[in-house]
Amino acid sequence: MKATVRTQLSQSLNLTPQLLQSIRLLQLTAPQLEMELRQALDRNPMLELDEGEETGETEAEGHEAAADEAAMEAAAWDELPEPAFLSGMNGGVTLGDDDATARIVDGESTDFRVRLLKELELSWRRADLAVAAFWLDHTSDFGLLEASRAELEAVGMASLGLPARELEIVRQRLLNGDWPGLCAQDAGECLGAQLDRLPADPVQALARQIVREHMALLARHDARALAAVLGCAHADAEAAIALILSLNVCPVPESSQGTDGHVVPDVVVRKLGGAWRVSLNGRTLPKVRVSPHCEAGLSGARGDVGTLRGLLDEARWLVRGIAMRNDTLLRTTQVLVERQQAFLEHGEEAIAPLTLREVADAIGMHESTVSRITTGKYIQTPRGTFELKRLFAVRLEGAEVSGAAVKAMVKRLIEAEPPHAPLADETIAGLLARQGIRIARRTVAKYRDQLDIAPARARQRPRVAASA
Structure with missing residues (x-):
């Protein structure tokens, strides 16, 4: 065996714990951030509550100094060169095409498509997952296909390069899977898939025939007419109708993530003096800072104080990370409010087309950063309190409206x-x-x-x- 020496050039980017913490703070909702801060106060003696002034709404002008200091001293996630670097590269070979920061542990997604695909990853082949993602992308929030099956099959054949038969096989697996009725063509097929999961008996057979052939009579709850066309007793028709009504016309299950029934707005927007003002809502969050007494005590300390210095560095990174998170949230919301002033003043019909990329370009960050900072965050407006994601709107094809x-x-x-x-x-x-x-x-x-x-x-x- 002959020994050889070879030169190889590779590029890589290591995500430091501080950068990972900053990215994770982006994703936290107001209740999650409150819990995070209270836990940090309990375990880190270098942190303390900042009771110097009453915590309230923080506007952009008063927030710029802290944000600028944090941006200079911390690794800014929006300055990462390209998402490809985050996926890990070795010798010019990409190890994965996903955003490595997306693998950070987070709460359950509110999008049922994301939740289902995550479940299917455990047992489905990668090729089938791609087809499943196609069907789910063309499924409404109510679980039914947004267009006819024939139209979507034509689109799938062109985009995925697969025959219609393979596309339909995957759709049938979704239709009759753990969420029966999903990706159905219509309500009849959705209800039929749920009935097929029930034990076979005369009532189930009648209900199956009704949803397959007599949906118009079912919509009118006309038990007598159904009994006549089915040739069965009136009581049997009523029992079949009752069985169908017990099914879920929307096959998408609710997220298992618990909720306390109320929403805490992260941002408040109001119109003052003819201009829209955006401010952070700090009334529900404890305001923390690095303890000046501990910091001064450690500055001249000698001996084995490595553990205490580690806690001090951790406290500094947390405070700076929160400042960066709040700055990103505030700047993103300001752009959203500027672009959607017509919606705030006139209502839904005035909402303008707006994408993640447009907002990301406006604040000089990556789309993934904008997506994280707007997911699960709520804004309080004169038109009510709703998720920031609602201010994004897809442009209608061939039109200038959303x-x-x-x-x-x-x-x-x-x-x-x-x-x-x-x-x-x-x-x-x-x-x-x-x-x-x-x-x-x-x-x-x-x-x-x-x-x-x-x-x-x-x-x-x-x-x-x-x-x-």
């Missing part, structure tokens, strides 16, 4: 329609076209389903005769 704004327009038109002459989906599409918004009838139907509004035929009410 899909959320068009959905609000559809809702307004339906609410203003005459009860005896409800607007059909085609009519609504025509009314929107007059305003320069051209969308297909099926898009109107999709928004109507997301708003949980029945079709025009089911909304029709008889005209009330005028009294003499």
Whole structure:
């Protein structure tokens, strides 16, 4: 065997504990951050409550000094060169294509697609997971497909390069999996998948036939008509209807992450003097600082004080990390408020298209940073308290408005329609076209389903005769 020497060039980036802590602080919600700070106060004697002034709302002007100091002394996550470096590189070979910071332990996602894919990773092949992700990306929040199966199969064949049969096999696995009814074409298929999981008996068989062939009669709760077309007793038809009503029309389970039933806003925005002012809500969080007495005592201490110095460094990094988190949250929210002033003043129909990339470019950070700082964070506005994610909106294809704004327009038109002459989906599409918004009838139907509004035929009410 002959020994050889070879020169090899490689690039790598090691995430220090301080940088990992800074990234993790980004992801914490207000209750989680409060718990984190209280635990830090209990275990680290170098930290103390800052009771110098009453903790309240912190505006941008008073926050800049602390944020600038933190940015100079800490490793800023937004200055990382490229996401590829975070995935680990060895000898020019990428070990993974995911963002390494995304592997930091965090709470359960509120997006059911993320939760389900994480469960499927334990037992599904990578190729099947890619197909499952495609179907889930085209599934509404109610668990049904956003377009017809044929249309989505055509899209999947073009984007994934797979035959329709393989795409349908994966959809059937999702449809009849742990969340039965998911990725169904319609409510009938969704309910049918749930019925197939129940023990076979005469009532189950009748219910299966109803959801497969007589959904219109089921929608009217017409037990007599169902009994007539099924050729069964009236009591059996009612029992089948009761069984169907016990099913979940939305196959997406709720997140198991506990909630105390109320929302703590992280940011407060109000209009003062004709301008929108953004401030952090510090009323619910303990304000911590490094103890000046301990810091002064250690500055001239001699002997074995390594442990105490380690606690002091940990306290400094925590305080700086919180300052960086708050600065990022404040700057991100300021951009969101500036871009969505029309929404704050006029409502849903005025919400503008806005993406993570646009906000990231505005504050000079990466999209993943904006995603982390807005997930689970809430903003209090004159229009109510809601998640920051709501201020992002996808641009409607071929238009200068967002899909959320068009959905609000559809809702307004339906609410203003005459009860005896409800607007059909085609009519609504025509009314929107007059305003320069051209969308297909099926898009109107999709928004109507997301708003949980029945079709025009089911909304029709008889005209009330005028009294003499």
